[in-house]
Structures are given as C-alpha cells and as structure tokens.
Amino acid sequence: MIIKVLLTLIFLAVMIGVGVYTRKQASSVDGFVLGGRSVGPWLTAFAFGTSYFSAVVFVGYAGQFGWRYGLSSTWIGVGNAIIGSLLAWILLGRRTKLMTQHIESRTMPDFFGTRYADQGLRVVASIIAFVFLIPYTAGVYKGISTLFEMGFGIPYEYCVIIMAILTAVYVILGGYKATAMNDFIQGIIMLFGIVAVIIAVLAAQGGLSEAVGKLAALPADASPETNGGFATWFGPDPSGLLGVVILTSLGTMGLPQMVGKFYSITDESAIKRGTVISTIFAFIVAGGCYFLGGFGRLYEPVVANGKIAYDSIVPAMLVTLPDALIALVVLLVLSASMSTLASLVLTSSSTMTLDLIYRDKKSAPGEVEEGTIDDIVSEKIERRKVVVMRVLIVFFIVISLMIALNPPTFIAQLMGISWGALAGAFLAPFMLGLYWRGVTTTSVWACFIWGVGITVVNMLLGNPINPINCGAIAMIGGFPVVWIASLLTEKMDKSTVDQIFQCYE
Structure with missing residues (x-):
C-alpha cells in the first residue's frame, strides 16, 4: 500500500507541476485552447493516443468485448490503430491543419460555422458537443474509479471526486500545453504498463499457450455444445465484432477532442x-488492452441482479497481481483517464465559450475587415474568455460527476451513446468539407439531425438497437445523408468556397 500511495502521489505531483510550469502560456485564448498552434509531433501524437484510450477502453471495452468475443476482440485494437489512428492522421492531419489555420478556426463548431457560412451551425454544434461529451466523461470516471477502488480500497464516490478535482487543477492552470505535456508522460506509463500487465496475467495462467488452451475449452454462449469459439480468429460473433471496430475506430475522425489535436500541431x-508515432502507440496500447480482455472468461466476474457486471471483469483479472504491478496498473489507468478527461473538459469549455458565449463576427477568408483582430478583440476580452473557459471546466466536471456518481448503464454503453451522436453528426460534414467543394450548408444540418436523432430516438425507445451498433450506423449513414442532401440542395457561393480551398493550392 505504501508503494501504491507513494507512486500515485509522485504521479499527481508531476501532473500539477506541469500545469504550474505551463500556466504563462495559457494566458491567451490561442495559448489556452491550442497551445499557440506550435505543439510538436511527439506531444501531439501522444496527446491523440492518450485522449483516444482511457479507462473506458481498458476497463469497460476490454472487459465487455473480451468477454463477448474472446481473443478475436484484439481486432478492435488493430482497427483502432489502422483506421482510428493511421487513417485519421493521413486523411485529416494535413488538411485540418491548413484549412482551420486559413479560416482561423479554433474549434470544430467554429469550423462548421465558417466553412459553411452559417453561424447557426456553430451554435448547434457547440451544444451537441457539450451535451454528448458528458456521458463519455462519466464513463471515464466510472472506469478509473473501479480500478482505484480495487487497488486502494477507497470507496468509488471518493475516487470520482478526487480524480475530477486533480484533473481540473492542471487543465485550469495550463490549458492545452499542460494537457499535451502530461499526455506525453502519461503515454509512456501506458506503454510500459500494458506490456507488463499482459506478461503478468499470462504468467499467472501458465503462459500464452496454456491460457489459449483454457480459453478454447470454454463453450460459446450461443451454442454451448461447440467449444473453442473464444480462441478463434473471428470469435463467436463476427458481425457484432465488426460493429465495435467501426464505432471505436471510425468515430475518432468525428470527435471534437480528437480532431482538435490537428489544429495545434506545428507544421x-x-x-x-x-502519424507514425501515433499508430505505433495505438497498436501497443489498444491492441494490448483488447488482447488482455480476451482472457476475461478465465476469471470470475461479479454478477449483479443476474447479470454480469462487465466493468468488473478486468479488475477481477488484476486483483491477484503483486502489489507493485497493481500500483503500475493504477498509474496506467490513471494516466489514460486523466489525459482523456483533460481533453474532454478542455474541448467542452472552449466550445461553449468561443462558439456560444463569445461568438466573434468572422469574415470569409480573403475579405478585409476594418482594423486588425487585435483592434477588435482587446487583450481584456481575451483574458475574460480564458476566465470563462476555466469556469466552464468546473461546470462541465460537476455535471459529469453527477452522472458518474449514479451511472445509468455500463461504461461501453455510455461511450456508444456519446460517440454515436457526436461522430454521427460531425464525421461526414467535417471530413467531406475538407475535400469536397460541393457540400452544402443544408446537408450539414441534415447530418446533425441524423446523427443526434437516431441516437436519441434509439435511447428513448429503450435501445432496441444496441448503442454500439446504433453508433456505427449513425457514423456510416452520415456520408450518404450529406452526399444526397448536397446534390438536392442549394450550393454555396462559389467564390466563398474557392477562397476557403485556397489553403491547399
């Protein structure tokens, strides 16, 4: 216990120390939200990866989908690395950086408002982002607190509150630069931690071949007479597995807290x-998490009200490890979760402040305004915006805390609802808007209605479609919605679109 407490205190002291160190760079809006658009490749890549993978993945997803699909759940991690990381950087990295800098966009809602010349889109997108980032944040809290309760014996409620306060402190102090620097430190801990935990768990089962043999001897849920489904390449339910791969991989390209990383990279x-760093990181961390979760059926989960508590599966695997390794696991999950929490609260507060409360009047690229930006937006107003963002960080954390203290469902379902609505609404119009001049303003409205509508209706009807599959449908369906609506509705002014796309020439 002394080792666990000591390591955790050192870790938390470093996180807050980084916040204090970077506080001077967070005095302006660009500094607080984007790190001055001068964050290097290592910090950005680790910030992308650590925001991607949190306790939601390590505890919620690895546990639930490892139980359902066995070793084939490793494909989810592979998909996360290839689609969610490599493809995301290739398709979005350069174009997002150039276009958002050209149109002076600081947030994803700001991008929609300026790119499609409709400030109504900016307002609605900011509301969607704020509302649907809350359940994801609650899921992160729940995952980290489950591990802390296992490792330290601290009641869940206290864990949630402590983590919320500590995350708020360093984000409020240092903004994005503090978040990125801490993400780098946290990412290194995650890399070493996941490798060490996998080795320890497999050793406890007698080695890899022995563990796979035990898994192969278990009967599949759907057909108890057929053994071995959980040790096969594609598992007992390939179609369900594909839905999870799509949701967790494709979704990153439509999430404000993920895409925002491309705004701030240097060049x-x-x-x-x-791109290379982020992909390798994802292969190790995501692949490792789901590979580890694939052995979950070799352990005894908690059963509550006749149902398996999926969020208890990974803790059940880890509770038998030596204390030093449990301390490493706690730091691993703490690192993954605090980085994601920091990214979520910073995205939410900046979106609400810049796109809802203080909406600057923006001209189209190429137009000349009277006076400079410095003349229009005084230093005093810039400081006031930063203060408002800091206040909203506290507000956002309080709301998500209230949900986390009384979570309505499993971690995976919380994430499914959040990612489904956000990526269902934002993915298609954002990605197509970087490449295709023909996207119309009306088609973006249609996609917002589609993504949020299908997610909310499914939730109100009691989730007749599994939230995970519903989220995947929302994301993929957004592309034909935008394409068809763009063909049928009025085109944007050609000169305005040409000015926007000048950044690629």
Whole structure:
C-alpha cells in the first residue's frame, strides 16, 4: 500500500507541476485552447493516443468485448490503430491543419460555422458537443474509479471526486500545453504498463499457450455444445465484432477532442512524424488492452441482479497481481483517464465559450475587415474568455460527476451513446468539407439531425438497437445523408468556397 500511495502521489505531483510550469502560456485564448498552434509531433501524437484510450477502453471495452468475443476482440485494437489512428492522421492531419489555420478556426463548431457560412451551425454544434461529451466523461470516471477502488480500497464516490478535482487543477492552470505535456508522460506509463500487465496475467495462467488452451475449452454462449469459439480468429460473433471496430475506430475522425489535436500541431513535417508515432502507440496500447480482455472468461466476474457486471471483469483479472504491478496498473489507468478527461473538459469549455458565449463576427477568408483582430478583440476580452473557459471546466466536471456518481448503464454503453451522436453528426460534414467543394450548408444540418436523432430516438425507445451498433450506423449513414442532401440542395457561393480551398493550392 505504501508503494501504491507513494507512486500515485509522485504521479499527481508531476501532473500539477506541469500545469504550474505551463500556466504563462495559457494566458491567451490561442495559448489556452491550442497551445499557440506550435505543439510538436511527439506531444501531439501522444496527446491523440492518450485522449483516444482511457479507462473506458481498458476497463469497460476490454472487459465487455473480451468477454463477448474472446481473443478475436484484439481486432478492435488493430482497427483502432489502422483506421482510428493511421487513417485519421493521413486523411485529416494535413488538411485540418491548413484549412482551420486559413479560416482561423479554433474549434470544430467554429469550423462548421465558417466553412459553411452559417453561424447557426456553430451554435448547434457547440451544444451537441457539450451535451454528448458528458456521458463519455462519466464513463471515464466510472472506469478509473473501479480500478482505484480495487487497488486502494477507497470507496468509488471518493475516487470520482478526487480524480475530477486533480484533473481540473492542471487543465485550469495550463490549458492545452499542460494537457499535451502530461499526455506525453502519461503515454509512456501506458506503454510500459500494458506490456507488463499482459506478461503478468499470462504468467499467472501458465503462459500464452496454456491460457489459449483454457480459453478454447470454454463453450460459446450461443451454442454451448461447440467449444473453442473464444480462441478463434473471428470469435463467436463476427458481425457484432465488426460493429465495435467501426464505432471505436471510425468515430475518432468525428470527435471534437480528437480532431482538435490537428489544429495545434506545428507544421506538415510534424504531421508525418506524428502519424507514425501515433499508430505505433495505438497498436501497443489498444491492441494490448483488447488482447488482455480476451482472457476475461478465465476469471470470475461479479454478477449483479443476474447479470454480469462487465466493468468488473478486468479488475477481477488484476486483483491477484503483486502489489507493485497493481500500483503500475493504477498509474496506467490513471494516466489514460486523466489525459482523456483533460481533453474532454478542455474541448467542452472552449466550445461553449468561443462558439456560444463569445461568438466573434468572422469574415470569409480573403475579405478585409476594418482594423486588425487585435483592434477588435482587446487583450481584456481575451483574458475574460480564458476566465470563462476555466469556469466552464468546473461546470462541465460537476455535471459529469453527477452522472458518474449514479451511472445509468455500463461504461461501453455510455461511450456508444456519446460517440454515436457526436461522430454521427460531425464525421461526414467535417471530413467531406475538407475535400469536397460541393457540400452544402443544408446537408450539414441534415447530418446533425441524423446523427443526434437516431441516437436519441434509439435511447428513448429503450435501445432496441444496441448503442454500439446504433453508433456505427449513425457514423456510416452520415456520408450518404450529406452526399444526397448536397446534390438536392442549394450550393454555396462559389467564390466563398474557392477562397476557403485556397489553403491547399
């Protein structure tokens, strides 16, 4: 216990120390939200990866989908690395950096308002982002607190509150730069931690071949007479597995807290290096998490009200490890979760402040305004915006805390609802807006209605479609919605669109 407490206190002291160190760079809006658009490839790549993978993945997803699909759940991690990381950087990295800098966009809702010349889109997108990032944040709290309760014996409620306060402190102090620097430290802990935990768990089962043999001897849920489904390449339910791969991989390209990382990277050469670093990180962390979760059936989960508590599966695997390894696991999950929490609260507060409370009047690219930006937006107002963002960070954390203290469902379902609505609404119009001049303003409205509508209706009807599959449908369906609506509705002014796309020439 002394080792666990000591390591955790050192870790938390470093996180807050980084916040204090970077506080001077967080005095302006660009500094607080984007780190001055000068964050290097290593920090950006680790920030992307650590925001991607949190306790939601390590505890919620690895436990639930490892139980359902066995070793084939490792494909989810592979998909996360190839689609969610490599493809995301290739498709979005350069174009997002250039276009958002050209149109002076600081947030994803700001992008929609300026790119499609409709400030109503900016307002609605900011509300969607704020509302649907809350359940995801609650899921992160729940995952980290489950592990802390296991490792330290501290009641769940206290864990949630402590983590919320500590995350708020360093984000409020240092903004995005503090978040990125801490993400780098946390990412290193995650890399070493996941490898060590996998080795320890497999050793406890007698080695890899012995563990796989035990898994192969278990009967499948759907057909008890057929053994071995959980040790096969594609598992007992390939179609269900595909839905999870799509949701957790494709979704990153439509999430404000993920895409925002491309806004702040230094230049195009940094994007190329960041692509490689981020992909390797995802292979190790995501692949490792789901591979570990695949052995969950070799342990005894908690059963509550006749149902398996999926969020208890990974803790059940880890509770038998030596204290030093449990301390490492706690730091691993703490690292993964605090980085994601920091990214979520910073995204939410900046979106609400810049796109709802203080909406600057923006001209189209190429137009000249009277006076400079410095003349229009005084230093005093810039400081006031930063203060408002800091206040909203506290507000957002309080709301998500209330949900986390009384979570309505499993971690995986919380994430499914959040990612489904956000990526269902934002993915298609954001990605297509970077490439296709023909996207219309009306088609973006249609996609917002589609993504949020299908998610909310499914939730109100009691989830007749599993939230995970519903989220995947929302994301993929957004592309034909935008394409068809763009063909049928009025085109944007050609000169305005040409000015926006000048950044690629």
